[in-house]
Amino acid sequence: MATEILMPALSPTMEEGTLAKWLVNEGDTVSSGDILAEIETDKATMEFEAVDEGVIGKILIAEGTEGVKVNTAIAILVEDGEEVPAEAPAAATAEPAPAAAPAPVAAAAAPAPAAPDTDSSPDWPEGTAMKSQTVREALRDAMAEEMRGDEDVYLMGEEVAEYQGAYKVSQGLLDEFGAKRVIDTPITEHGFAGIAVGAAFGGLKPIVEFMTFNFAMQAIDHIINSAAKTLYMSGGQMGAPMVFRGPNGAAARVAAQHSQDYAAWYMHVPGLKVAMPYSASDAKGLLKSAIRDPNPVIFLENEILYGRAFDVPVMDDFTIPFGKARIWREGSDVTIVSFGIGMQYALEAADKLAEDGISAEVIDLRTLRPVDTGTVIKSIMKTNRCVTVEEGWPRASVGNYISSVIMQEAFDWLDAPVINCTGKDVPMPYAANLEKHALITTDEVIGAVKQVTYR
Amino acid sequence: MAARKTTKKSNISAEELTGYYRDMLLIRRFEEKAGQLYGMGLIGGFCHLYIGQEAVVVGLEAATEEGDKRITSYRDHGHMLACGMEPGGVMAELTGREGGLSKGKGGSMHMFSKEKHFYGGHGIVGAQVPLGAGLAFADKYKENGRVTFTYFGDGAANQGQVYETFNMAALWDLPVVFVIENNQYAMGTAQKRSTSTPDLWTRGAAFGIAGEAVDGMDVLAVKAASEKAIAHCRAGKGPYILEVKTYRYRGHSMSDPAKYRTREEVQKVREEKDAIEHVRDLLLQGGHATEDKLKAIDKEIKAVVNQAADFARESPEPALDELWTDIYAEA
Numbered sequence: 001m002a003t004e005i006l007m008p009a010l011s012p013t014m015e016e017g018t019l020a021k022w023l024v025n026e027g028d029t030v031s032s033g034d035i036l037a038e039i040e041t042d043k044a045t046m047e048f049e050a051v052d053e054g055v056i057g058k059i060l061i062a063e064g065t066e067g068v069k070v071n072t073a074i075a076i077l078v079e080d081g082e083e084v085p086a087e088a089p090a091a092a093t094a095e096p097a098p099a100a101a102p103a104p105v106a107a108a109a110a111p112a113p114a115a116p117d118t119d120s121s122p123d124w125p126e127g128t129a130m131k132s133q134t135v136r137e138a139l140r141d142a143m144a145e146e147m148r149g150d151e152d153v154y155l156m157g158e159e160v161a162e163y164q165g166a167y168k169v170s171q172g173l174l175d176e177f178g179a180k181r182v183i184d185t186p187i188t189e190h191g192f193a194g195i196a197v198g199a200a201f202g203g204l205k206p207i208v209e210f211m212t213f214n215f216a217m218q219a220i221d222h223i224i225n226s227a228a229k230t231l232y233m234s235g236g237q238m239g240a241p242m243v244f245r246g247p248n249g250a251a252a253r254v255a256a257q258h259s260q261d262y263a264a265w266y267m268h269v270p271g272l273k274v275a276m277p278y279s280a281s282d283a284k285g286l287l288k289s290a291i292r293d294p295n296p297v298i299f300l301e302n303e304i305l306y307g308r309a310f311d312v313p314v315m316d317d318f319t320i321p322f323g324k325a326r327i328w329r330e331g332s333d334v335t336i337v338s339f340g341i342g343m344q345y346a347l348e349a350a351d352k353l354a355e356d357g358i359s360a361e362v363i364d365l366r367t368l369r370p371v372d373t374g375t376v377i378k379s380i381m382k383t384n385r386c387v388t389v390e391e392g393w394p395r396a397s398v399g400n401y402i403s404s405v406i407m408q409e410a411f412d413w414l415d416a417p418v419i420n421c422t423g424k425d426v427p428m429p430y431a432a433n434l435e436k437h438a439l440i441t442t443d444e445v446i447g448a449v450k451q452v453t454y455r
Numbered sequence: 456m457a458a459r460k461t462t463k464k465s466n467i468s469a470e471e472l473t474g475y476y477r478d479m480l481l482i483r484r485f486e487e488k489a490g491q492l493y494g495m496g497l498i499g500g501f502c503h504l505y506i507g508q509e510a511v512v513v514g515l516e517a518a519t520e521e522g523d524k525r526i527t528s529y530r531d532h533g534h535m536l537a538c539g540m541e542p543g544g545v546m547a548e549l550t551g552r553e554g555g556l557s558k559g560k561g562g563s564m565h566m567f568s569k570e571k572h573f574y575g576g577h578g579i580v581g582a583q584v585p586l587g588a589g590l591a592f593a594d595k596y597k598e599n600g601r602v603t604f605t606y607f608g609d610g611a612a613n614q615g616q617v618y619e620t621f622n623m624a625a626l627w628d629l630p631v632v633f634v635i636e637n638n639q640y641a642m643g644t645a646q647k648r649s650t651s652t653p654d655l656w657t658r659g660a661a662f663g664i665a666g667e668a669v670d671g672m673d674v675l676a677v678k679a680a681s682e683k684a685i686a687h688c689r690a691g692k693g694p695y696i697l698e699v700k701t702y703r704y705r706g707h708s709m710s711d712p713a714k715y716r717t718r719e720e721v722q723k724v725r726e727e728k729d730a731i732e733h734v735r736d737l738l739l740q741g742g743h744a745t746e747d748k749l750k751a752i753d754k755e756i757k758a759v760v761n762q763a764a765d766f767a768r769e770s771p772e773p774a775l776d777e778l779w780t781d782i783y784a785e786a
């Protein structure tokens with residue numbers, strides 16, 4: 001039976017090409033793999049091979065022809081001894097590529113942001129007994145509790161076992177759970193992050209400790225390309241239920257390579273969840289939720305906060321859900337939005353502002369993906385002004401995103417432009433005085449609030 | 456045509472040999488069809504064919520047991536077919552349709568099957584190496600006796616993460632077979648232009664990992680090596696490296712003008728070393744099958760592939776709301 005040989009698409013972007021040269025003549029016998037012609041695409045000259053065997057019955061497009069559209073019949077292949085049909089076979093055999101359906105704009109655009117429908121339930125029942133605990137202890141307890149409850153949860157990282165954690169967060173875990181579940185790795189972030197993601201594909205629930213998130217840059221390919229995207233790429237068949245945790249942001253006097261806030265980086269990535277707690281109770285409740293979550297979670301801690309004590313509820317199983325901000329302080333004149341160590345500046349500023357008669361509402365986002373913008377919007381509908389506070393760099397910051405949501409959803413409620421207080425747009429310097437200037441300060445937050453309240 | 460070297464294996468059954476013939480032919484015909492559909496614009500983007508390398512995955516798979524795992528790079532269609540994934544589902548993923556194994560969201564390079572213990576399809580060169588060791592880590596943790604096959608190319612063998620993984624796999628005795636599919640080229644770079652030592656498997660020596668090289672154009676040799684490697688892993692002796700010397704006949708991907716090697720070089724391998732022709736000769740010369748029987752198999756495979764292609768064209772494009780699904784798993 002005669003078949004048409006069609007102008008092939010030879011690159012992802014090719015729509016037409018030049019039939020540079022025929023390497024066969026009418027009457028030639030060809031078999032699979034023989035080169036039929038040279039075709040110039042938009043990028044290169046390529047050899048075009050036969051797929052089927054037969055005899056070249058007729059050449060339809062002469063060599064040297066430019067602008068031959070993909071899928072045009074360029075020759076007719078017949079079986080040995082067969083006549084070339086008088087008329088070319090119906091063009092219907094040439095199947096055009098399905099036109100990329102122009103997606104209706106509404107369907108392709110991000111779903112409309114939900115109206116502020118917020119969860120303002122208390123984090124623990126009234127009357128719950130409390131105890132004072134450091135963030136460090138709270139994190140350790142969260143891991144220990146989850147490891148007790150689920151055999152598939154294990155911890156791996158540099159110095160997590162025998163050394164008890166570079167920052168002593170995993171203190172006591174080796175003793176309780178043994179070397180099978182608390183694993184010291186070599187210094188090989190790219191490798192062990194990949195192994196942990198593979199282990200998660202294989203049914204375990206790894207907790208990966210990065211000595212600090214600065215070093216997770218070595219592993220970022222596995223965090224993003226392997227952990228965050230696999231559920232999507234597999235059509236929902238498999239994903240990476242795991243936690244990447246460790247200290248993030250500036251410590252003190254460790255300079256540029258050891259002092260960076262990655263909040264905005266990870267918040268950018270669909271498929272990841274991101275938590276950045278401030279208090280010990282949030283550290284505990286969120287880490288427990290993170291370990292149980294069937295998705296890859298980035299859990300950003302802070303070295304300076306590790307030793308800080310907060311009240312933590314004494315409960316058998318205390319968790320904090322992702323995507324629920326916490327209002328630390330109610331106020332009426334301005335909304336200060338922060339998370340992680342930024343909360344320290346936000347709260348300090350609110351105290352001082354109160355002395356000047358300015359009432360600030362302070363919101364801790366707690367998680368950045370999902371992020372509870374509803375609580376922020378609700379607050380702005382009351383205060384009409386907003387300042388965001390974070391330690392990271394100013395460009396493409398978390399505050400930029402929050403501001404954009406506010407602009408879209410609460411524009412008419414705003415009485416002043418939102419100000420983003422951030423770290424300075426410089427690598428972290430070493431000198432004590434310069435470092436202080438590079439970081440966000442309480443005075444800057446106060447200044448920003450005065451600006452948006454026109455005081 | 457130069458005479459093809461044929462290994463004489465007397466203890467092999469007709470059934471087994473015919474099985475390899477069938478499995479390899481399915482991959483070859485499937486890939487040829489994929490190339491055709493690409494030419495018609497039905498498959499887009501990058502599409503890396505496995506033609507020439509069929510004996511590697513067919514030989515390795517022949518020694519596996521239910522529950523063993525595999526993971527590979529973007530050159531993955533052969534691995535999927537060899538572990539039993541539906542040709543229609545694979546082809547429909549290539550065409551980006553609803554009936555594809557990733558619902559059209561992964562494409563040629565990113566496909567998975569939990570059911571067949573196939574863990575992808577990875578587009579980042581070398582990334583599957585620690586991921587595969589991680590699968591083996593999970594199996595060791597669960598003490599289930601399973602082995603993971605982690606396939607990667609000669610080009611990938613130069614990635615740092617491969618050696619990070621070798622170290623940990625050896626340190627922790629992970630049950631993983633590292634299969635280096637040495638097809639002699641990484642895109643347009645011949646192995647000798649990128650690699651300081653010719654024998655890639657010897658790189659395990661620095662970590663105390665045992666291994667060997669095997670002729671990847673001889674499915675029986677590959678199967679024998681696979682058995683040995685699996686036995687090593689199941690005995691708890693840690694990882695094993697198999698460097699399988701093979702050759703890809705087609706371009707790196709569909710859009711490769713292939714100026715880095717001569718036509719004659721390719722033709723010579725095709726004529727003298729082709730893995731499918733090799734088994735065909737064994738079948739005919741050993742009196743295991745007649746020309747007619749093989750013709751019938753060819754016809755059967757052609758029908759399977761045509762059916763897969765029809766399914767891949769007829770399956771609708773994914774619904775637009777699929778854009779928003781499978782980003783997060785529900786708790």
Ligand SMILES: Cc1ncc(C[n+]2csc(CCOP(=O)(O)OP(=O)(O)O)c2C)c(N)n1
Nearest residue numbers: 530578579580608609610611638640641642
């Ligand atoms: C990290 C990374 N770098 C570069 C590429 C682009 N790339 C894709 S395949 C390839 C060659 C890999 O060759 P090899 O490992 O020998 O595998 P083969 O294609 O021969 O199967 C390159 C450079 C990539 N996908 N990922």
Ligand SMILES: [Mg+2]
Nearest residue numbers: 608609640641
């Ligand atoms: Mg290669």
